[in-house]
Amino acid sequence: MPPVVRFAxxxxxxxxxxxxxxxxxxxLYARREKGTFILRLDDTDRARSEEKxxxxxxxxxxxxxxxxxxxxxxxxxxxxxxxxxxxxxxxxRVYACYETEEELEFRRRRQLAVHKPPVYDRAALKLTxxxxxxxxxxxxxxxYRFKLEQKKVAWSDLVRGACEIDTAALSDxxxxxxxxxxxxxxxxxxxxxxxxxxxVIRGEDHLTNTAAQIEMFEALGAKPPAFVHHNLLTxxxxxxxxxxxxxxxxxxxREEGQEPLAVASAAVLVxxxxxxEPVSGLDALASKIDFSKISHGAAKFDPKDLxxxxxxxxxxMPYEIAKPRLAALGVAADASFWEAVRGNLSRFxxxxxxxxxxxxxxxxxxxxxxxxxxxxxxxxxxxxPWSATSWDKKNWDSWIEALKGATGRxxxxxxxxxxxxxxxxxxxxELRALLPLIGRERAVKRLKGEKV
Ligand code: GLU
Numbered sequence: 001m002p003p004v005v006r007f008a009x010x011x012x013x014x015x016x017x018x019x020x021x022x023x024x025x026x027x028l029y030a031r032r033e034k035g036t037f038i039l040r041l042d043d044t045d046r047a048r049s050e051e052k053x054x055x056x057x058x059x060x061x062x063x064x065x066x067x068x069x070x071x072x073x074x075x076x077x078x079x080x081x082x083x084x085x086x087x088x089x090x091x092x093r094v095y096a097c098y099e100t101e102e103e104l105e106f107r108r109r110r111q112l113a114v115h116k117p118p119v120y121d122r123a124a125l126k127l128t129x130x131x132x133x134x135x136x137x138x139x140x141x142x143x144y145r146f147k148l149e150q151k152k153v154a155w156s157d158l159v160r161g162a163c164e165i166d167t168a169a170l171s172d173x174x175x176x177x178x179x180x181x182x183x184x185x186x187x188x189x190x191x192x193x194x195x196x197x198x199x200v201i202r203g204e205d206h207l208t209n210t211a212a213q214i215e216m217f218e219a220l221g222a223k224p225p226a227f228v229h230h231n232l233l234t235x236x237x238x239x240x241x242x243x244x245x246x247x248x249x250x251x252x253x254r255e256e257g258q259e260p261l262a263v264a265s266a267a268v269l270v271x272x273x274x275x276x277e278p279v280s281g282l283d284a285l286a287s288k289i290d291f292s293k294i295s296h297g298a299a300k301f302d303p304k305d306l307x308x309x310x311x312x313x314x315x316x317m318p319y320e321i322a323k324p325r326l327a328a329l330g331v332a333a334d335a336s337f338w339e340a341v342r343g344n345l346s347r348f349x350x351x352x353x354x355x356x357x358x359x360x361x362x363x364x365x366x367x368x369x370x371x372x373x374x375x376x377x378x379x380x381x382x383x384x385p386w387s388a389t390s391w392d393k394k395n396w397d398s399w400i401e402a403l404k405g406a407t408g409r410x411x412x413x414x415x416x417x418x419x420x421x422x423x424x425x426x427x428x429x430e431l432r433a434l435l436p437l438i439g440r441e442r443a444v445k446r447l448k449g450e451k452v
Pocket of ligand 1: 008009010042184188200201202206
């Protein structure tokens with residue numbers, strides 16, 4: 001059966017690279033196994049969820065190359081949650097409670113003071129109908145908890161192996177607050193069951209929820225999915241990443257010009273046995289995913305590694321991949337241009353600068369003392385006609401040899417003024433590759449100090 005997976009962020013902030021890890025593990029697993037990748041917006045917290053964040057999540061996924069096959073949002077599914085609540089209330093698996101936050105906090109403190117675990121004492125289970133009517137008469141609104149079976153729940157996690165949690169050690173999870181807003185513990189299970197999710201791939205911060213959620217699947221008469229709890233990414237300092245604090249947001253990496261494939265490789269491979277090497281594409285990255293090899297400890301992510309990975313991704317990028325992106329920058333370049341410049345790029349957008357340098361007008365800042373040399377270089381250029389298409393690779397060598405002979409220069413003394421005259425830049429792609437693109441006529445003019 002092809003897998004069905006979901007990435008379920010709440011649209012309450014910008015996705016960071018740690019969230020990208022979860023999204024990619026889901027999407028690439030589905031891609032490799034020909035399954036379905038659902039984006040599920042967990043937006044039941046109406047106060048904190050914002051449409052602008054939902055938009056950015058979609059943009060981020062598209063940028064990473066993993067647009068979802070389907071999108072769902074929890075705010076559109078509350079009727080199903082209501083019906084489930086009714087069903088579970090009738091079955092005695094959900095109960096209404098009336099404590100305020102302050103009362104609960106007070107009880108927790110009292111438990112801690114006598115060295116007891118701060119587990120909810122189920123006081124609300126002892127309420128009679130009359131007690132409930134009285135509390136509601138006083139204006140209290142119920143909140144709801146799921147009644148755990150207080151048993152050992154075991155599952156075989158695809159990352160962590162055999163797991164077991166005793167739900168007797170847990171508080172009955174709150175599933176809906178008194179203000180009517182749903183907490184995701186139950187809604188997530190309702191959706192996973194309803195959408196036939198086969199694998200729940202998420203961060204290990206959800207491990208303890210899993211036991212309660214397995215009980216919920218059972219209470220709904222649904223088979224629990226496979227669980228895949230991957231390790232979390234931290235900053236180099238060891239600090240956890242936070243959506244709220246805006247750590248390493250995908251949007252900022254996108255705006256910085258990092259390559260999406262580099263970000264994806266880093267997000268997936270960090271902390272694994274595989275070196276973080278540029279990959280040729282998402283299929284290649286998907287083939288490296290092996291849940292059983294994901295480490296159990298947190299993985300440090302150093303943003304500094306991304307610059308090098310982005311550069312290396314560009315250096316190996318085939319023209320067919322670059323072509324539409326060049327076109328989007330207004331650069332109608334052919335393969336010879338791309339192949340001439342890609343090895344020098346640290347960001348994709350720099351290709352546009354080189355396009356302007358090669359085909360636009362530049363005014364080379366050549367020192368007065370170099371004018372004579374540059375004029376000589378123009379005189380020794382291989383005879384016309386030649387252009388990018390008729391350029392013979394030997395032309396470069398014969399030009400440089402002739403120039404060495406005529407001027408006695410070599411090394412930097414020879415190449416630096418040529419570079420300045422031809423490109424106006426101190427550094428850049430190999431002149432040998434740029435010269436035929438610039439073309440003979442314009443090269444002569446540039447060497448003579450004309451602005452072309
Ligand atoms: N909205 C939850 C979160 O972002 C989803 C957890 C899950 O994947 O089950 O933490």
